[in-house]
Amino acid sequence: MxxxxxxxxxxxxxxxxxxxxxxxxxxxxxxxxxxxxxxxxxxxxxxxxxxxxxxxxxxxxxxxxxxxxxxxxxxxxxxxxxxxxxxxxxxxxxIGLTNHAGMTPVLLRKHQERNHSQIIIWEFRNYSIPLEEWEKKRAAIETALSINIIKIEYSAAKRHIRIYAVPASHELQPVIPWSDCYLSNENFVLTLGESHLGLMTVNLNHIPHILIGGSTGSGKSILLKSLLMQAYRKGAVIYVADFKGGVDYPKIWHEKCRMCTDERALLYYLTQLTTVLESRKKQFAESGCPNLDAYNQITGENMPRLIFACDEVAELLDKTGADSERKKLIAQVENKLATIARQGRAFGVHLILATQRPDANIIPGQIKNNMDFRVCGRADNVLSQIILDSTIAADQIPKDTQGRFITGDGTVFQGYFFDESKL
Missing domain, CATH: 1.10.287 (Helix Hairpins)
Known part of the structure; x- marks a missing residue:
């Protein structure tokens, strides 16, 4: 000491x-x-x-x-x-950032990032310090250099380390009200929030399914609703599974979306979605179209995208204490979700699932492995590991923040807060 x-x-x-x-x-x-x-x-x-x-x-x-x-x-x-x-x-x-011989990294140069003038790249001679050690001391490095780190990566065959950062004064706002100017004009690009690099978006044409993790109060429900609101305004048909007694989804959601509040209705809706998927598969094959956008462009139709969302997927898939009949029902639900996860992209059928349950058995691998885009808010090590395959959410999202998320590649962003009555 x-x-x-x-x-x-x-x-x-x-x-x-x-x-x-x-x-x-x-x-x-x-x-x-x-x-x-x-x-x-x-x-x-x-x-x-x-x-x-x-x-x-x-x-x-x-x-x-x-x-x-x-x-x-x-x-x-x-x-x-x-x-x-x-x-x-x-x-x-x-801060103890040294190698086994007590050698500290040496600053080689600082320069602006080419595409983002507010980002400064710090490049260091590394002296064989593992990248994991840099990540472990990320918070201490930020304090020492008075910066907010965006990412840390190897360069020059691991002999050098690059830190991409903005000044400490460049903080993300704790609350960012939604404005319609954030609604993307690009075809089915949804805006997640704001990062140090600008607007954070996801394109459902390329990344069809989204998995959102976060503990209670992390803001994942608000992020989910923000994405659904944008998808609705872009003409998608929204299906929402809500097993919390309708508390989280006021009346306006029931008017704009197809809500299912019990497991039988859930299975019915998922069966509908997989039936539509198979029907579109045949239609696209007959017209020689590789995806939904090409089909709509060639045929002149306006076939909508279909989005199935669930605020707490663990409520759907948890088999704990279930009898044989319920286990059979859950297996059918899993099978439908897995089909959509595997084949939905080309045919415009998407999943947006959220969970706060730190249980690796809740989301089967055949579903999770096809959830291409994952974000996590405030979480413990277990939930972060389940969602992102790393503990970066637990390490980098402050415990007292709401609406702050991190992606699998380490990009931190602040989600929007919007008025549900204006859906």
């Missing part, structure tokens, strides 16, 4: 020294520029009267301020970069 405190004290002390040194360097540089500017006329006169000086030297004397600004600026920037490197190394040492 004493060693850790000493490291923190040393890092703080070195950071203060570096900041003071930077200020003094910059001040001296500016004073030098002012002095040269005031004396420039004298230098010009001396250059004109000097007979023995070469033309190059005379030119430099006549443009001394410009020469000073260019050369001095390069020197000051180089010295400041050295100070940054020392500060970063001290910070990394204080």
């Amino acid at each position: 004493k060693t850790k405190k000493n490291k923190d004290r040393n890092a703080l002390w070195m950071s203060s020294i570096d900041n003071a040194a930077k200020f003094i360097m910059l001040l001296c540089f500016l004073i030098g520029a002012v002095v040269i500017a005031l004396k420039q006329d004298a230098w010009n006169a001396a250059a004109e009267n000097a007979v023995t000086l070469s033309p190059m030297v005379k030119s430099m004397m006549s443009n001394l301020l410009l020469v000073y600004l260019v050369v001095g600026g390069i020197v000051v920037v180089a010295l400041m970069c050295c100070a940054d490197k020392r500060r970063v190394r001290a910070q990394f040492e204080s």
